[in-house]
Amino acid sequence: MPDQPTRVLVADDHLIMRTGLCALLKAVPGCEVVAQAADGRQAVDLAALYEPDVVLMDLGMPALDGIAATCQILAAAPLTRIIMLSAHSDALHIRQAFEAGAAAYLLKESAFTEVVEALESVRKGVPFVSWQIPAKVKETLQQTAADAPPLTVRECQVLKMIADGVHSKQMALQLGISDKTIQAHRCNLMAKLNIFSVAELTKYAIRNSLSSLD
Numbered sequence: 001m002p003d004q005p006t007r008v009l010v011a012d013d014h015l016i017m018r019t020g021l022c023a024l025l026k027a028v029p030g031c032e033v034v035a036q037a038a039d040g041r042q043a044v045d046l047a048a049l050y051e052p053d054v055v056l057m058d059l060g061m062p063a064l065d066g067i068a069a070t071c072q073i074l075a076a077a078p079l080t081r082i083i084m085l086s087a088h089s090d091a092l093h094i095r096q097a098f099e100a101g102a103a104a105y106l107l108k109e110s111a112f113t114e115v116v117e118a119l120e121s122v123r124k125g126v127p128f129v130s131w132q133i134p135a136k137v138k139e140t141l142q143q144t145a146a147d148a149p150p151l152t153v154r155e156c157q158v159l160k161m162i163a164d165g166v167h168s169k170q171m172a173l174q175l176g177i178s179d180k181t182i183q184a185h186r187c188n189l190m191a192k193l194n195i196f197s198v199a200e201l202t203k204y205a206i207r208n209s210l211s212s213l214d
Helices: 015-026 040-050 066-076 091-100 112-123 135-147 153-163 168-175 179-193 198-207
Strands: 006-011 031-037 054-058 081-086 104-107
Touching: 006 015, 006 040, 006 112, 015 031, 015 054, 015 112, 031 040, 040 054, 040 066, 054 066, 054 112, 066 081, 066 091, 081 091, 081 112, 091 104, 091 179, 104 112, 153 168, 153 179, 153 198, 168 179, 179 198
Parallel strands: 006 031, 006 054, 054 081, 081 104
Antiparallel strands: none
């Protein structure tokens, strides 16, 4: 976890699940639970009030589902990281979550260690997908990359630098933007391309002649 506490909002309509997650998160060094939400509308309101670094978001909630809540939260605070929690392991739900802007997708059957791993990953700007997701589903998601929306000029610049092994701070200096903005671009690239690791981003860049590597 980073030096500054990672401020987390937990949104889940099941009281036992929500309070259980909060209790476990409070025991994680460097993690601070700032609020709990019982539905999607409350999650949006509390995110605006507390400005958390990360939101653990249940996909299926009343008032406003996790997808809609994610879109609204990120519209106001694009650097907030959303970790989607779901009982669904199919490609459609995962794709919808990442297209909405989620930075990670976890199954509710995942071990809590995966939640901690996802927290650490998204705070570094690296999307995360549960290890419980079948490999064939991940392959299906990656195969849809060809149909992804076109990349912006800035996203192409960041992708090329990632593939060339340039560190985030150096990218920020060269492009004249903040390190947090670089992290946001990295998450956007992975969401657009349905890619879940820097290694796969590098392969994509090489295949599409966006890297100086042979």
